[in-house]
Amino acid sequence: MSVNVKLLLTGLLACSMALQATADPLPSWNDTHAKTAIVEYVASVTDPTSEQFVPVAARIAVFDNDGTLWSEQPVYFQLTYALDTLKEKAKKDPSLINSPALKAAAAGDLKTLMAGGMSGLQEVINASHSDMSVMAFQQSVKQWLATARHPKTNMRYDAMIYQPMLELLSYLRDNSFTTYIVSGGGQQFIRAFSEKAYGIPPQQVIGTALHAQYELIDGKPQITKKPDVSFLDDGPGKPVGIATVIGKKPIFVGGNSDGDFEMLEWGSSNELPSFGLIVHHTDAKREFAYDRDSHIGKLDKGLKQASSRGWLVVDMKEDWAKVYPKTP
Incomplete structure (x- = not known):
């Protein structure tokens, strides 16, 4: 490698380092x-x-x-996932919807569901999140994120x-x-x-x-x-x-x-x-x-x-x- 090329590479490296040092980390x-x-x-x-x-x-x-x-x-995104998952499960097995809280959740009636407090929400989480492997659950979450859209922005939730x-x-x-x-x-x-x-x-x-x-x-x-x-x-x-x-x-x-x-x-x-x-x-x-x-x-x-x-x-x-x- 010639001396000129070495000098050029050294100069480029120095410029690159200077730019990195002055770049805005929070643009x-x-x-x-x-x-x-x-x-x-x-x-x-x-x-x-x-x-x-x-x-x-x-x-x-x-x-x-x-x-x-x-x-x-307007609600935690994980709750939206739980509601969507519960509805899909209920289509395959309607017997899952066996309580007032689960009926409200399956109907998308958030007002009634939230009025039931933590016990009602826990029922929804149990029905939509449990009795599956961690791997299967995480795959379900990834599939939901790939298709679900936010009601106000119409964006993917992970966007x-x-x-x-x-x-x-x-x-x-x-x-x-x-x-x-x-x-x-x-x-x-x-x-x-x-x-x-x-x-x-x-x-x-x-x-x-x-x-x-x-x-x-x-x-x-x-x-x-x-x-x-x-x-x-x-x-x-x-x-x-x-x-x-x-x-x-x-x-x-x-x-x-x-x-x-x-x-x-x-x-x-x-x-x-x-x-x-x-x-x-x-x-x-x-x-x-x-x-x-x-x-x-x-x-x-x-x-x-x-x-x-x-x-x-x-x-x-x-x-x-x-x-x-x-x-x-």
């Missing part, structure tokens, strides 16, 4: 305080010369899913993920953070799509879990989902899930509702420099606007205490240049 975030706060925090904890420096092993970031990484209105949050996840990983999902949603439901959607592998998903059982079915070993919840990963359950699975306090916590309050509080109690982020749904035009009075994703306590606790409240309308990956 879908407007140039507001929120973006600046995130970038400054990441810079401080990853700079070995900074007093705020955090070793790579302790760079744990956890995020809620519903309303934080993808949309959650309604937040582009700014995808960039944040990538930015953190580029800076040697390990990213986890810690969700009140079903663990196996989220694991069916988390790696493809967010770049987060199944083993880094903590969620609500039904009972499970090891069985031999036709001579093949399988883990089968059984009725009823064995672990509720919401509210105070989230720090428990983190402590049980990760074994370390996170230094970066992202949520959107009061169901994430204890997780944010847990991360803030870290002796290392921490960062709490709350996605505030303020954009009725591009997504949805809701907080204190919402039937799901209620944000009241967190909104009141965010400032005093030093948590960043991200205003979706003001801080995000775009919401979904394929929309302006």
Whole structure:
């Protein structure tokens, strides 16, 4: 290789490295305080010369899913999956619809179903999620995601993920953070799509879990989902899930509702420099606007205490240049 070619390649490499260094890591975030706060925090904890420096092993970031990484209105997407699945099962076996809650669910009568409280919802989850292998369940979720459409946007549900949050996840990983999902949603439901959607592998998903059982079915070993919840990963359950699975306090916590309050509080109690982020749904035009009075994703306590606790409240309308990956 000639000296000139070597010089040319060296120059190109230097230019490439310079461009990477100056490239905007969060292009879908407007140039507001929120973006600046995130970038400054990441810079401080990853700079070995900074007093705020955090070793790579302790760079744990956890995020809620519903309303934080993808949309959650008008009902949690997993509930829509459960209703659609129940209807399909009922076509094959009408005897499954044997209670008022299941009748309401099969008829799409959400008002009556929700009036029945958690017991009615649990009936729907049991009927649609249990007595199948984890593999079969996750395949069912993937098939549903490939065909189902949101009633307002007509988008695939897995297209309604937040582009700014995808960039944040990538930015953190580029800076040697390990990213986890810690969700009140079903663990196996989220694991069916988390790696493809967010770049987060199944083993880094903590969620609500039904009972499970090891069985031999036709001579093949399988883990089968059984009725009823064995672990509720919401509210105070989230720090428990983190402590049980990760074994370390996170230094970066992202949520959107009061169901994430204890997780944010847990991360803030870290002796290392921490960062709490709350996605505030303020954009009725591009997504949805809701907080204190919402039937799901209620944000009241967190909104009141965010400032005093030093948590960043991200205003979706003001801080995000775009919401979904394929929309302006």
